[in-house]
Amino acid sequence: MESSLSSDEKKTLLLLARQALTTAANGELLEPLNLDDMPQRLRAPGASFVTLTRDGLLRGCIGTLKKQLPLADDVRQHTVAAALSDYRFPPVKPEEVDEIEIEVSVLTTPQHLEYKHPDELPKLLRPGIDGVIVTHGNNRGTFLPQVWEKVPDTVTFLGMLCEKAFLPHDAWRQGHLEFLTYQVESFHE
Numbered sequence: 001m002e003s004s005l006s007s008d009e010k011k012t013l014l015l016l017a018r019q020a021l022t023t024a025a026n027g028e029l030l031e032p033l034n035l036d037d038m039p040q041r042l043r044a045p046g047a048s049f050v051t052l053t054r055d056g057l058l059r060g061c062i063g064t065l066k067k068q069l070p071l072a073d074d075v076r077q078h079t080v081a082a083a084l085s086d087y088r089f090p091p092v093k094p095e096e097v098d099e100i101e102i103e104v105s106v107l108t109t110p111q112h113l114e115y116k117h118p119d120e121l122p123k124l125l126r127p128g129i130d131g132v133i134v135t136h137g138n139n140r141g142t143f144l145p146q147v148w149e150k151v152p153d154t155v156t157f158l159g160m161l162c163e164k165a166f167l168p169h170d171a172w173r174q175g176h177l178e179f180l181t182y183q184v185e186s187f188h189e
Contacts, residue, residue, distance in 0.1 A: 005106065009041055010187045013075050017050060017102045018189070020079040025092045030076055038072050046071025049144055049184075050078040051103040052092070059100055060086040065110055065133060065142060065182070075104055103188035105144055107131065110180035118173045122154035125181070132157070134165050135178040141165030145184055 005013070016033075023030055035043045048071065049063025060082035069077065079102065083092040092100065110133055115121055125132060127148040134141055141164035143157065151157045159169040162177075171177060 003041070004185060005041060005187075006039075009039055010104075012038070012042060013072065013104050013106075014102060014187070014189055016072055016076050017079040017104060020076040021052070021083050021092065021100065021102065022094075022097050024080040024083045025094045025097050030080065033070075033073055033076065035070055035072065038070070042072040043070045045069065046074050047107040047109075048074050048078055049105045049107070050075060050082045051105065051144075051146075052079075052082050053101045053103070054096065054099050058088075059096075060089050060092065062086055063105065063107075065107065067109070071106065101189050103146075103186055105146070105184040105186040108183045110182040113179040113181050115179070118175075121158060121172060121179065125154050125157070127152050127154065127157070129183060130181040131184055132161060133180040133182070134158075134161050134167070134172065135180075136165065136167055136171065139165045139167050141167075144186075146186065 020030060045067035047064050047067045049061060052060040062081040062085065063078045064074065113124060115124060129145055131145045132143055141161055143161050143164070148157065151160060158172045162171040163169055
């Protein structure tokens with residue numbers, strides 16, 4: 001696992017996410033972030049997913065698998081995207097903001113999962129630990145490790161992941177798809 005965030009860094013990211021959520025829901029644009037005031041870890045490139053829930057139900061979740069932006073900016077951008085651009089939900093309204101809980105997941109760098117035969121895959125995955133990416137041609141899907149809480153069975157997990165990538169449910173059994181795994185450090189308000 002890559003180095004952990006300090007409790008102050010986590011608090012800062014959650015505060016930035018909360019501010020971004022409020023700004024986005026009110027139809028305003030984010031002001032540029034002064035990275036000079038941020039700890040080094042939050043200025044360094046990072047990859048995150050931001051999950052919004054309301055009354056325990058998913059309200060939006062968007063992120064990236066690739067480290068491109070400074071982590072602080074990455075979290076802000078994905079908070080706005082989760083609030084306004086998750087195709088599964090209407091945009092968050094200002095009156096909802098106080099009822100929404102924010103979870104931030106900071107990802108490690110994805111690593112290729114080496115396997116020779118598809119039957120090996122369920123044994124190689126670590127439920128509750130591994131986030132998984134499947135890729136086949138232009139199709140790609142990922143599940144954060146938190147999905148294991150709802151789908152602890154590896155065979156079902158792989159089938160659902162394939163479907164998320166717009167592949168047949170049993171595509172993981174049919175051929176050599178590319179799989180990568182990553183871990184997350186997740187924290188919430």
